[in-house]
Amino acid sequence: MPVKTRKSKEPESLTLPVPVVDESRTHQAVQEALQLKAIQTAEQYELAGQLRKSLKVLAKEVEEAFKPILDHARKMKAKYLKPLQEAQERLDGVIQVYLDEQARRAALEAEKKRQELLKKAEKLEKKGQESYAEGLRDLAETIQDKDLMKPATKTESLSFREVLDWEIVNPHALPEEYTLRVPNTEKIKLAVKEKGLGAEIPGVRVFLRRIPVSR
Numbered sequence: 001m002p003v004k005t006r007k008s009k010e011p012e013s014l015t016l017p018v019p020v021v022d023e024s025r026t027h028q029a030v031q032e033a034l035q036l037k038a039i040q041t042a043e044q045y046e047l048a049g050q051l052r053k054s055l056k057v058l059a060k061e062v063e064e065a066f067k068p069i070l071d072h073a074r075k076m077k078a079k080y081l082k083p084l085q086e087a088q089e090r091l092d093g094v095i096q097v098y099l100d101e102q103a104r105r106a107a108l109e110a111e112k113k114r115q116e117l118l119k120k121a122e123k124l125e126k127k128g129q130e131s132y133a134e135g136l137r138d139l140a141e142t143i144q145d146k147d148l149m150k151p152a153t154k155t156e157s158l159s160f161r162e163v164l165d166w167e168i169v170n171p172h173a174l175p176e177e178y179t180l181r182v183p184n185t186e187k188i189k190l191a192v193k194e195k196g197l198g199a200e201i202p203g204v205r206v207f208l209r210r211i212p213v214s215r
Helices: 023-035 042-125 129-143 186-196
Strands: none
Touching: 023 186, 042 129
């Protein structure tokens, strides 16, 4: 009986039209704007406003010309990249569960060996062999969890290295030098918007700023 084969789905086409941009107008507008190095007269001030308006119009045309290309590129990128990232994150989670379990077992084994040595030291101390007992206690203190970790299975594609890491277990216990006070800019903006120039916030100056706008 012949085996039926299913044709693979053709990948979505990545061919897109080249965006149409008037390069000569764009270049000319940039050069004209760069030539105006300073404003000394009312005529130059008016010219600066006109040049700025032209630049803004051309910038909008460029944005609109490239928008379909960029939107499609982002969509295609997410289509292929997102599943890969999700699969890797899931696999990393599976690996971490295994490593955590190995660490837990090593900690239990290390504690077991420490307790065994301490019990032997206690028996020796009762027999008057204090020096031997002290030696066993010192030996118990040298047993580290990581020393009993089973070496990870070696593969050609997976390797490990130890790095220093940290986590905050009690943020209230942190000294002030390890904390960072960040201004609540959103709250400041809201207060200024509601009260205007009458807003009084210690450490903040409220003022009017002139910005250029095209008519």
